[in-house]
Amino acid sequence: MRHYTFLDLKIFEAEFKNFGHEQVSYLLRDGDSFFIKFKNSDLCVKFYCSFPGYRLVHIPCNLIRGDEILNDLFPAKVLMAKILNNDRIFGIWLENRNMEFALIFELLGSLSNLFVLNEDGKVIYMGRRVKDQRSLRPGVIYALPEKKQFAALQQLPENLDVSEVKTGFVCKLGDDVVLEFNKPSKDLDCMAYFPYTYALDVFFGEIYSRKLEASFSPSRVEEIIAFLEKNFSKDAIFDNEYILIGENKFSVPKGIKVSKLIGELRARLLSFEKTAKGERQKRFLMKGVFEFKSPSGKRVLVGRSAQANHKITFNLGKRDDLLFHVSGYKGAHVLLVNDGTPITEEDIKFCATLALKFSDAGAGKWEVMYAPVKYVYRTKSMPVGMVTFKKYSSVLVEK
Numbered sequence: 001m002r003h004y005t006f007l008d009l010k011i012f013e014a015e016f017k018n019f020g021h022e023q024v025s026y027l028l029r030d031g032d033s034f035f036i037k038f039k040n041s042d043l044c045v046k047f048y049c050s051f052p053g054y055r056l057v058h059i060p061c062n063l064i065r066g067d068e069i070l071n072d073l074f075p076a077k078v079l080m081a082k083i084l085n086n087d088r089i090f091g092i093w094l095e096n097r098n099m100e101f102a103l104i105f106e107l108l109g110s111l112s113n114l115f116v117l118n119e120d121g122k123v124i125y126m127g128r129r130v131k132d133q134r135s136l137r138p139g140v141i142y143a144l145p146e147k148k149q150f151a152a153l154q155q156l157p158e159n160l161d162v163s164e165v166k167t168g169f170v171c172k173l174g175d176d177v178v179l180e181f182n183k184p185s186k187d188l189d190c191m192a193y194f195p196y197t198y199a200l201d202v203f204f205g206e207i208y209s210r211k212l213e214a215s216f217s218p219s220r221v222e223e224i225i226a227f228l229e230k231n232f233s234k235d236a237i238f239d240n241e242y243i244l245i246g247e248n249k250f251s252v253p254k255g256i257k258v259s260k261l262i263g264e265l266r267a268r269l270l271s272f273e274k275t276a277k278g279e280r281q282k283r284f285l286m287k288g289v290f291e292f293k294s295p296s297g298k299r300v301l302v303g304r305s306a307q308a309n310h311k312i313t314f315n316l317g318k319r320d321d322l323l324f325h326v327s328g329y330k331g332a333h334v335l336l337v338n339d340g341t342p343i344t345e346e347d348i349k350f351c352a353t354l355a356l357k358f359s360d361a362g363a364g365k366w367e368v369m370y371a372p373v374k375y376v377y378r379t380k381s382m383p384v385g386m387v388t389f390k391k392y393s394s395v396l397v398e399k
Helices: 006-019 196-207 218-231 258-271 306-316 345-357
Strands: 023-030 033-038 043-048 055-060 067-069 076-083 089-095 100-106 113-117 123-126 168-173 176-180 189-193 242-245 248-251 283-286 289-293 299-303 322-326 334-336 365-372 393-398
Touching (some): 006 055, 055 196, 168 196, 176 196, 189 196, 299 306, 299 345, 322 345, 334 345, 345 365, 345 393
Antiparallel strands (some): 023 033, 023 067, 076 089, 168 176, 168 189, 289 299, 299 334
16 A cells, blocks of 8 residues: 655655745644645645555645634744655744744654644644654654654655656556556546645545544454454455444455554554543643543543643634633633534533633632634733633533
8 A cells, every 4th residue: 555655755845845835824724634825825735644644745725624723823934844854754944923933744654743843943732642752742842753763765766856746647547546647548547636746635535535434433443453353364355345343334445455454453543542541530631731531422621721721722622622611710721522423411511610620710600601612712912821702602510
């Protein structure tokens, strides 16, 4: 199965320079995808950091989606952009009115990640938590990964000038999908895409469209691995596009070897955050942010400082997540992560109780406001951590 290569990144670097990106307007996040919008450009950068399918590419801006994050950093002028350490790592250095900072994209399989660094080289934001030898987290000085942790880099083909690679061709060959640099023969059913990395994005979308859904929980993935190991030889090859476990049907790439599928599933397990034992046990997430589980099993994030409250609301929160805060008092921002399943009254009361517990309100019954994050905003004149609700609901809880 093809993955993102050093050659792909070299072509992306050449595209970035050729397109002359000068100013970043904003940064969006949609799950494991990040999008960079540039001023006066119809092409945007997409970074997908999940495994498999991780990639850094250019796509038409009408395809981007998600919520703006790190609003305080943008707009910002592009100072420099280049590959780092001759590895699958790409950095963009920027400058706004107040500071210089950098976006570092690591395209390293299951460890792929986005880091935002301040002018001192310290991490101020990371796209996901992954475990490697560096133990990076907000507040720690960024360090490049060791090359020996990752697969050898792909050798560049002789006489290939990456700056001359303009268009990519995504072609159907029977049940397979292939990606070509040059215009293929008439025998293939192909579509041309500009620039080349846009074709690469379409290609990865095609070959991984039949992958297991990324929303599967770690326990579900472990269940599938156990089923495969018990019922199939590692050398067996799937000749259909799904496996049946009980009454559930799970799609798999046709023709994949069982051992390879198990390996990819184990790599996916590495990308999951391991939750603490206990249904509602809190755990440390980042400085000043703690995590709980609601009665129905949803993630609940609690900020214990002004900076943490800001991060929860404007960096971690998505449009349809619910934000809770005690009316009229200083206190924690509590974020109920909307996973698409129904939000129960017990979830609402649980989050409201947390907001009241970690507030300056005294004993008694108090109103706790809550609303989707899309109805929460702040102005530049407001202190960090202070917000206003455009509209909200409320619930009374007792301390």
